[in-house]
Amino acid sequence: xxxxxKTGPSPPAVDFRNVGLRYQSPExxxxxxxxxxxxxNEGEFLVLLGPSGCGKTTVLSLIAGLIKPSEGExxxxxxxxxxxxxPHIGYMFQPDELLPWARVIDNVLLGCRIRKEDDRAHRExxxxxxxxxxxxxxxxxxPRSLSGGMRQRAALIRTLATDPSLLLLDEPFSALDYQTxxxxxxxxxxxxxREGKTAVMVTHDISEALSLADRILVLSSRPASVKRELHxxxxxxxxxxxxxxxxxxxxxxxxxxxxxxxxxx
Amino acid sequence: MKMPPELSTQRKTxxxxxxxxxxxxxxxxxxxxxxxxxxxxxxxxxxxxxGFIFSSPSRAAGMMxxxxxxxxxxxHIGVTLGETAAGFLIGTLLGAVxxxxxxxxxxxxxxxxxxxxxxxxxxxxxxxxxxxxxxxxGVSAVITVTILVSVVNTVIxxxxxxxxxxxxxxxxxxxxxATRLQTFLYAVLPGSLPTMISILKINIGMAWVGVIVGEFLxxxxxxxxxxxxxxxxxxxxxxxxxxxxLSLLAALMYLLVVFVEKEVRRLF
Numbered sequence: 001x002x003x004x005x006k007t008g009p010s011p012p013a014v015d016f017r018n019v020g021l022r023y024q025s026p027e028x029x030x031x032x033x034x035x036x037x038x039x040x041n042e043g044e045f046l047v048l049l050g051p052s053g054c055g056k057t058t059v060l061s062l063i064a065g066l067i068k069p070s071e072g073e074x075x076x077x078x079x080x081x082x083x084x085x086x087p088h089i090g091y092m093f094q095p096d097e098l099l100p101w102a103r104v105i106d107n108v109l110l111g112c113r114i115r116k117e118d119d120r121a122h123r124e125x126x127x128x129x130x131x132x133x134x135x136x137x138x139x140x141x142x143p144r145s146l147s148g149g150m151r152q153r154a155a156l157i158r159t160l161a162t163d164p165s166l167l168l169l170d171e172p173f174s175a176l177d178y179q180t181x182x183x184x185x186x187x188x189x190x191x192x193x194r195e196g197k198t199a200v201m202v203t204h205d206i207s208e209a210l211s212l213a214d215r216i217l218v219l220s221s222r223p224a225s226v227k228r229e230l231h232x233x234x235x236x237x238x239x240x241x242x243x244x245x246x247x248x249x250x251x252x253x254x255x256x257x258x259x260x261x262x263x264x265x
Numbered sequence: 266m267k268m269p270p271e272l273s274t275q276r277k278t279x280x281x282x283x284x285x286x287x288x289x290x291x292x293x294x295x296x297x298x299x300x301x302x303x304x305x306x307x308x309x310x311x312x313x314x315x316g317f318i319f320s321s322p323s324r325a326a327g328m329m330x331x332x333x334x335x336x337x338x339x340x341h342i343g344v345t346l347g348e349t350a351a352g353f354l355i356g357t358l359l360g361a362v363x364x365x366x367x368x369x370x371x372x373x374x375x376x377x378x379x380x381x382x383x384x385x386x387x388x389x390x391x392x393x394x395x396x397x398x399x400x401x402x403g404v405s406a407v408i409t410v411t412i413l414v415s416v417v418n419t420v421i422x423x424x425x426x427x428x429x430x431x432x433x434x435x436x437x438x439x440x441x442x443a444t445r446l447q448t449f450l451y452a453v454l455p456g457s458l459p460t461m462i463s464i465l466k467i468n469i470g471m472a473w474v475g476v477i478v479g480e481f482l483x484x485x486x487x488x489x490x491x492x493x494x495x496x497x498x499x500x501x502x503x504x505x506x507x508x509x510x511l512s513l514l515a516a517l518m519y520l521l522v523v524f525v526e527k528e529v530r531r532l533f
Contacts, residue, residue: 064440091440095433101455110451114441162441 011078012039013166013198014063019072020223021058032058034223036072040166040200045192047209048202050219051259056202059224060168063200064089077165087166090159090197094171096151098143104154105130105139111162126161133157133191148176149184156188160195167192169201173208185212186239206255210248211239218258228258318501325506332506342510344487345476348404349518352411352479353472357465359412360419367420368427368453369445381421389413389475393482402483410482411475415468422467426460427453462526469522473515488514 021033032055040046048056061067062074065086073080076087090111098107108130112122130136133153135146143151152172159167172188173181189212192199203209209216210232218228234247242248272280302322308314309321316324332338367374389410396409434452443451480489488507495503 066436066439086442089440091437093433093437097434097437099434099452099455101458111441114438114443114447114451168440 010042011075013042013044013077014038014040014200015075015078016059016062017073017075019062019069019074021055021062021067022070031223033062033069034225036225038217038226038229040198043196043198045189045199045201045212045214047213047216048200048219049206049209049216049255049259050202050204050224051221052204054219054221055224056204056219057170060091060170060200060202063087063166063168064091088162088164089166089168090162090164091168092155092159092170092172094174096143096155096175098146098151098154098158100143103140103142104135104146107143107154108158108161110158115162117162122161125163126157129157129160130154133187147180149180149187152176152184153187153191156191160191160197165198167197167199169199171203171205172201174203174205181208182211182239182243189239206252206259207243207248210234210251210255211242216255218255230255317499320501320505324502325509328500328502329506329510338510341487341491341507342514344404344484345480345489345511346514348407348411348476348479348487349472352408352475353415353468355408356412356415356472356475357419357468360416360464361423361461363416363420364423364427365449367424368449374424381417384417385421389417390478393478397483403485406483407476407479407487407489410479411472414475414478415471418471419464419468422460422464423457426457426464429460430454430456458529462522462529466519466522466526469518470515473511477511 016036016038019033019036020031023030023032036059038046048059050056058067062069063076063081065081075081081087098104099110102110105126108126109118109123112118112126127136127139130139133156135150135154135157138146138150138154143154146154155172169188173185176184185208201209201212213232216230216232217226218230219225220227230251232251234242234245234251305314305319306322309316309319309324314321329338332341367377392413393410396413397406400406400409430453431448434456435448438448438452476487477489477492480487481493484490488511491507492504492511495501495507
């Protein structure tokens, strides 16, 4: 596990206990999750891997407190999640959702402004993050002049600017072309590691999961539950090194079989 | 556009082709304009058209010239422009306020939806006599008609613009814990700016319709008044001249809106 995982008395960053969720709609009831239990450790990069439409995004919405579970209990940093007490999370979406009419710096400060934390310390921090991650010259530019990868980095910095304790990533790279995708995921992963953030990412892409995760949870199709847990122990930190490792293929086949069984059943 | 000194032959041919097309289109446009007015004038002069019924460019221009000389044309233009501006601004603002309220109370929007649809398809001019009875004849009635003509489509257009601008950004804003007001100020309002501009464009046209019809119904001054008065006393020079002035004003106002639109779109 790359020795990233702190074990000790501190409670896990996220703790799902027997969580179930049913969506209601006029057409009927959909059971999205059933008896889902897992934990995310402090400083860990956890990937939830599952087939499309298995309820992965639902898990992130639950952690963010955007929806309530129908059953079970969710603890964030040891405390039970309630509607009044939403955790301070950073959510990164598949479309970068940068506001086209706002300059990059204003986009990055959006979260701080909404949280009424638009003070000098936060502004300096945002500017420092932009400088550090190669967007220093684009602070006053509009998002349309950024490349896809730069936009995605700006979106991550927007998420980091509020200094959240937990990052949620919802297939953040799937809108990018293949090469950009690998480069950007390498970028984003190293930023998250360097900032020491706990992250939960959902994806259906096995290679992406393997190149980023400390630990992977393979989810079953709907209603989603944990089908298999996998500690990814590939030497090398970077996305490219991991992809080059011979172990990568072994892991890939392992997960492929798991998902294939799922489709067959 | 800065160009390097060396251009390939194909590039030169292409660019000169572009310029030639542009020139030809502009020339044709001017020619069409000149042709229309020349033929009109000519047909009246040689007697193929009855100048008493069709007027002619020179007679209409002469009439307008006389009215400019005695200053009365400025009064009528002023009245019409004032009514148009007032009706346009009030109608658009009122519509925007109602649309914001509907966005803030989605349940109310669902309740009111069928009424908005019916009101939208109702020809508002049908309410003309009612308005004259309620607000009295004259300028206030004209402005009220103008407001009515533009307010419902503003409400419907802006409400859907707001919904569109909210769309997927809602999740992002919610993840930061944004309130409804913050969502509106940070995403919905700036995001629906392009919709607003196209509504303004429509409303300018609507306002002209409202004002002229309003002046037809009840007025003592304005270009609509001149047109209706000229028609009643069979002074077609006055009618045609007023219509031409009206076209010119409408074109100028449209150009203004197009300019504003261009400035706003640059941000998106």
